[in-house]
Amino acid sequence: MNQNLRQSGVKFLNALSRHADLIMQVYLTGSLDEREHSPKVIDNLIQLGVLWRPDEEVGLRLKNAVRSLLESSLHDERNRQLDANIGSALASLKTLAHHYKEALAHSRYAESEAHLSDLTEHVYGLTESLSNSVRTLFSRINNEFGYVASIDAKIRENELAQSQVSELLKQLEMFRFEELSELAGNNRELRHLLIVTLQHSFSRVTQELSIVQARLLALLGRFREFRGRTRLLKGFMLHMEQKPDFAPGNYTKLTHVPMLFNQAANLIVPAAVDVKRVEHENDLQQLVGTIKALNRSRQQEQPERAAQKITIEKQSAVVFEEDKLKQAVEGYFCDVIATGKRITALEYLNENALDFDAEAWIYQVIGGYQGLTLEEQTYFAIETTGESHPVYSGNYIIEDVELGLR
Numbered sequence: 443m444n445q446n447l448r449q450s451g452v453k454f455l456n457a458l459s460r461h462a463d464l465i466m467q468v469y470l471t472g473s474l475d476e477r478e479h480s481p482k483v484i485d486n487l488i489q490l491g492v493l494w495r496p497d498e499e500v501g502l503r504l505k506n507a508v509r510s511l512l513e514s515s516l517h518d519e520r521n522r523q524l525d526a527n528i529g530s531a532l533a534s535l536k537t538l539a540h541h542y543k544e545a546l547a548h549s550r551y552a553e554s555e556a557h558l559s560d561l562t563e564h565v566y567g568l569t570e571s572l573s574n575s576v577r578t579l580f581s582r583i584n585n586e587f588g589y590v591a592s593i594d595a596k597i598r599e600n601e602l603a604q605s606q607v608s609e610l611l612k613q614l615e616m617f618r619f620e621e622l623s624e625l626a627g628n629n630r631e632l633r634h635l636l637i638v639t640l641q642h643s644f645s646r647v648t649q650e651l652s653i654v655q656a657r658l659l660a661l662l663g664r665f666r667e668f669r670g671r672t673r674l675l676k677g678f679m680l681h682m683e684q685k686p687d688f689a690p691g692n693y694t695k696l697t698h699v700p701m702l703f704n705q706a707a708n709l710i711v712p713a714a715v716d717v718k719r720v721e722h723e724n725d726l727q728q729l730v731g732t733i734k735a736l737n738r739s740r741q742q743e744q745p746e747r748a749a750q751k752i753t754i755e756k757q758s759a760v761v762f763e764e765d766k767l768k769q770a771v772e773g774y775f776c777d778v779i780a781t782g783k784r785i786t787a788l789e790y791l792n793e794n795a796l797d798f799d800a801e802a803w804i805y806q807v808i809g810g811y812q813g814l815t816l817e818e819q820t821y822f823a824i825e826t827t828g829e830s831h832p833v834y835s836g837n838y839i840i841e842d843v844e845l846g847l848r
Contacts, residue, residue, distance in 0.1 A: 457490050458508075465492065465504065469512050473501035528613040531568045538564060539625050539632055546629075558631060565635045569643040575610060576650045579603060583657050593669045600662045607655055614651075617644055767803070770796055771810040774845070778822070784846030786827075807843050823848045 458465065461483060468474045474493065476484060484502065487493045493502045504512075538561040545554035587599040619641055626632035682688060693703050717726065774790050787807045788800060796803070811824050825844045831837035 454490050454492075457487065457492065461487060461492075465508070465512075468493070468502070468504050469509065473503055476502065528568070529616050531564065531571075532616060535561065535564055535568070535636065536622075536625060539636065542632070543627075543629070561632075561635060565639055569639060572643055572647045575606075576647055576654065579607065579654045580650075583654065583661065586661065593665055593672060597662065597665045597669070600658055600665060604655070604658050604662075607651055607658065611648075611651060614644065614648060619644075767798055767806050768810070770794075770798065770803075771806050774807065775810065775822075778845050778847065782847055784823075784844055787843045787845070804840060804843055807845070808840075811845070821848060822846070 464474070464479060464483070464487075474484070484493065488495075488502070491505055492508055494505055495502050538557055542554050542557040542561060545551075545557055582599070582603060587596045590596055590599055617640065619637065622636040622640065623633070626636045693699055715726070716722065774785075774787070777790065778785055787804050790796075791798065791800065791803050798806075808824075808826075811819065811822065814822075823846050826838075826840045826842070827844065828839045828841040831839060
């Protein structure tokens with residue numbers, strides 16, 4: 443660490459602390475009254491770069507860096523300057539990145555650390571500058587340019603802010619992240635600074651500037667509306683001062699109503715061809731010539747195609763009886779659940795004297811079981827009894843089905 447640089451910085455900060463009242467007085471008034479302070483103190487502040495004299499005939503003022511520091515820290519709404527010199531900042535970033543990569547390539551690690559530190563400060567300084575610019579714009583908008591009194595002055599300040607936003611957006615177009623990505627390469631520190639940090643700040647500032655533009659346009663419309671109403675009111679007051687006996691008349695009885703009161707919407711007359719215009723004669727002839735004559739032959743009356751009388755009768759209701767076989771299978775399943783016993787399908791068919799074909803009954807029982815949900819099938823245990831086909835192997839002939847609970 444450079445000790446001389448450290449001592450100079452501590453000396454500068456101590457001077458700012460000791461002479462805080464003097465510095466704030468100059469910040470608020472704009473200049474310093476040299477008769478109220480010691481010449482030694484004034485010379486010390488001039489040497490430290492806190493005060494300076496622009497001209498021999500002008501009083502002492504604060505240096506721009508000190509004023510910018512106070513404006514940023516105090517969030518002073520009078521700060522109307524935006525730092526839009528992004529091109530120079532990007533050029534410095536690229537130069538420092540090249541220095542850092544060169545020092546790493548030649549294994550000069552101490553030098554590379556110094557360049558990386560400078561690069562980090564420049565990157566964060568650029569992002570802070572962009573954030574401060576947006577913050578300043580939002581502060582002026584939220585205050586509705588309250589540091590000026592008249593509507594005309596507010597409109598001028600609004601137009602100035604819009605021009606600053608446009609200039610800042612043009613400067614933001616100088617960001618070329620593909621170039622920065624190529625410059626950073628595979629270096630993790632460079633990619634974090636040049637890609638991640640800058641791109642995050644770029645997207646956030648761009649989004650906020652779009653909001654600023656919309657609010658500036660809305661404010662400008664309001665200011666212009668106020669100005670129009672103010673001018674109308676001032677004109678009316680001036681007219682009343684010059685003609686105090688003025689009284690508005692009954693404009694509804696006038697033949698020609700003034701345009702100020704004649705605000706009725708225009709009536710659109712239906713369009714029609716004006717055949718009296720000679721200059722349109724050729725166009726009308728062409729239109730008539732394009733009309734096609736439709737010749738339809740008159741057909742003889744056909745009684746069979748005449749309208750016939752339709753008699754609407756009430757339709758008889760159709761009643762669909764539920765399949766008895768399906769009801770019997772459901773009764774079989776319910777009986778198994780009620781008794782808890784294992785009963786074969788043929789036993790149930792004979793015990794209840796059901797008038798169904800045995801093969802159709804067994805087939806319906808199997809279909810009823812397979813029609814249950816997987817959860818319902820887990821409650822039943824079904825087994826088939828039968829024998830294999832004596833001729834065709836692989837075919838199993840089901841003779842009966844036994845159903846029970848698990």
